[in-house]
Amino acid sequence: MTKINKAACIGGGVIGGGWIARFLLAGIDVDVFDPHPEATRIVGEVLANAEKAYAMLTGAPLPARGKLTFRETLEEAVAGADWIQESVPERLDLKRRVLTQIDAAAKPNALIGSSTSGLLPTDLQRDMRHPERLFVAHPYNPVYLLPLVEIVGGEKTSKETIKTAMDRLPPIGMKGVHIAKEIEAFVGDRLLEALWREALWLIKDDICTVETLDDVIRYSFGLRWAQMGLFQTYRIAGGEAGMRHFLAQFGPALQWNWTKLMDVVDLDDALVEKIGQQSDEQAAGLSIRELERIRDENLVGILQTLKGSHGGKGWGAGKLLKDFEQSLWAAGGGDKSLGEMAQPLRLIETKVSPAWVDYNGHMTEHRYLQVFGDTSDALLRLIGVDFAYVEAGHSYYTVETHIRHIGEAKLGQAIHSTCQLLSADEKRLHVFHTIHDTATGDVIATAEHMLLHVDAKAGKAAPAPKEVLGKIRPIAEAHAKLPLPDGIGRHVGQKR
Numbered sequence: 001m002t003k004i005n006k007a008a009c010i011g012g013g014v015i016g017g018g019w020i021a022r023f024l025l026a027g028i029d030v031d032v033f034d035p036h037p038e039a040t041r042i043v044g045e046v047l048a049n050a051e052k053a054y055a056m057l058t059g060a061p062l063p064a065r066g067k068l069t070f071r072e073t074l075e076e077a078v079a080g081a082d083w084i085q086e087s088v089p090e091r092l093d094l095k096r097r098v099l100t101q102i103d104a105a106a107k108p109n110a111l112i113g114s115s116t117s118g119l120l121p122t123d124l125q126r127d128m129r130h131p132e133r134l135f136v137a138h139p140y141n142p143v144y145l146l147p148l149v150e151i152v153g154g155e156k157t158s159k160e161t162i163k164t165a166m167d168r169l170p171p172i173g174m175k176g177v178h179i180a181k182e183i184e185a186f187v188g189d190r191l192l193e194a195l196w197r198e199a200l201w202l203i204k205d206d207i208c209t210v211e212t213l214d215d216v217i218r219y220s221f222g223l224r225w226a227q228m229g230l231f232q233t234y235r236i237a238g239g240e241a242g243m244r245h246f247l248a249q250f251g252p253a254l255q256w257n258w259t260k261l262m263d264v265v266d267l268d269d270a271l272v273e274k275i276g277q278q279s280d281e282q283a284a285g286l287s288i289r290e291l292e293r294i295r296d297e298n299l300v301g302i303l304q305t306l307k308g309s310h311g312g313k314g315w316g317a318g319k320l321l322k323d324f325e326q327s328l329w330a331a332g333g334g335d336k337s338l339g340e341m342a343q344p345l346r347l348i349e350t351k352v353s354p355a356w357v358d359y360n361g362h363m364t365e366h367r368y369l370q371v372f373g374d375t376s377d378a379l380l381r382l383i384g385v386d387f388a389y390v391e392a393g394h395s396y397y398t399v400e401t402h403i404r405h406i407g408e409a410k411l412g413q414a415i416h417s418t419c420q421l422l423s424a425d426e427k428r429l430h431v432f433h434t435i436h437d438t439a440t441g442d443v444i445a446t447a448e449h450m451l452l453h454v455d456a457k458a459g460k461a462a463p464a465p466k467e468v469l470g471k472i473r474p475i476a477e478a479h480a481k482l483p484l485p486d487g488i489g490r491h492v493g494q495k496r
């Protein structure tokens with residue numbers, strides 16, 4: 001799998017800004033060209049939202065943020081980049097001009113992706129000297145959270161370009177889908193456009209308001225779509241006989257007059273004003289940036305839920321997130337130096353996510369256990385007990401836990417965890433984890449756990465192999481020199 005070393009973003013608006021954040025947070029340096037006088041501020045605000053979202057999304061070790069540089073010219077921005085993403089306004093003449101300029105200045109093997117929502121790559125590549133490296137890379141807003149990219153080649157795009165583009169997306173947490181034939185608006189926007197056309201008619205004809213229409217989506221099929229899409233949802237709707245029965249039952253409705261799809265609504269001033277007013281009322285004073293943050297919080301919650309779905313294997317976009325986190329752990333959760341081992345090990349860095357907060361405005365109880373569990377997992381990876389190890393049939397199971405709640409963790413608060421290894425033998429790990437407020441270092445909670453090495457297939461405790469014991473030993477020896485932490489060996493209701 002090849003990686004992007006340096007990216008260039010031409011256009012830093014809604015979508016360009018999202019791409020910039022996606023690359024930077026994956027540790028890739030990005031050079032930007034956007035003549036907008038406020039491009040730096042706009043990109044900065046999108047990046048700030050993206051960083052907030054990532055802090056809530058994952059406790060896996062993200063790479064150090066890439067370097068962001070704004071350039072005065074397009075040529076300076078694309079110099080040395082191996083992935084160039086064009087995200088200028090949706091006008092064929094402008095895109096052709098910009099892409100031809102990129103083509104002339106880019107290094108020979110650079111890939112050039114266009115964010116276009118619907119223009120044909122064959123039309124975009126018409127004037128390029130090296131059209132074989134141009135493809136559509138159509139993302140979804142917000143690009144830093146939504147993983148999908150539709151990859152579409154034109155008549156002159158090479159197969160190698162498509163393959164390399166597809167390969168370079170997983171390392172930045174994205175999923176490429178290759179669209180077999182180029183058509184206007186590809187797949188996603190074909191579907192969205194159909195819905196959008198119907199929606200505009202429903203508002204124009206006073207069937208409902210924009211708020212009612214959005215409620216119809218978000219309280220019903222919107223929830224289904226995020227996790228099963230259209231066909232798998234309808235398969236279930238066919239009952240035990242599945243898709244065939246669904247088609248037999250609802251197929252005839254296709255002949256009924258349910259759609260105004262080809263009859264495009266006239267977006268005259270009156271309709272624009274009507275939609276604008278209803279949309280203002282619906283927003284109830286929330287700014288676009290505030291709405292973006294609410295959207296991001298919700299998306300993070302959905303992605304995390306999907307990550308834990310399907311018996312913990314992950315489902316859909318959640319499975320992708322799980323795989324991405326595994327690759328981050330493999331790349332960044334490496335060995336600790338002797339100096340680091342001389343202290344309780346700092347293992348998890350995260351922020352209190354909205355989905356973690358209870359009616360008291362604090363991190364809710366089971367999320368403490370989640371962070372402590374993640375801390376144990378991080379320790380296990382450190383001693384070689386990783387996904388491959390578990391799949392091969394052995395693991396550590398937690399057999400006892402005692403949690404103390406000492407301080408408060410509030411929404412958005414940065415927290416981190418440390419682990420002190422109290423004792424270890426060939427079967428047992430006795431650990432003491434602490435959650436700290438990252439800003440002050442204050443202790444928020446502690447947990448004492450006993451972990452037992454098991455032969456999972458046999459379903460019983462078993463000695464850990466010498467490779468694992470060899471990795472535990474230096475930590476145990478270093479931690480034996482640390483003072484015992486306050487609060488070990490406590491039980492509930494014990495007098496001080």
Ligand SMILES: NC(=O)C1=CN([C@@H]2O[C@H](COP(=O)(O)OP(=O)(O)OC[C@H]3O[C@@H](n4cnc5c(N)ncnc54)[C@H](O)[C@@H]3O)[C@@H](O)[C@H]2O)C=CC1
Binds near residue numbers: 010014039087140141
């Ligand atoms: N907004 C959306 O929901 C989505 C948009 N797209 C596509 O992304 C592309 C960009 O759309 P948005 O980001 O929404 O537009 P936008 O208007 O937010 O941003 C466009 C940016 O391009 C800059 N720009 C204009 N001319 C330029 C030039 N010659 N060189 C460099 N920068 C230039 C503008 O200053 C602006 O910052 C379009 O092709 C659009 O179809 C794709 C997916 C979703």
Ligand SMILES: C[N+](C)(C)CC(=O)CC(=O)[O-]
Binds near residue numbers: 117139140141189
């Ligand atoms: C409105 N739009 C056509 C630009 C939308 C997209 O292209 C994708 C998205 O993010 O919805």
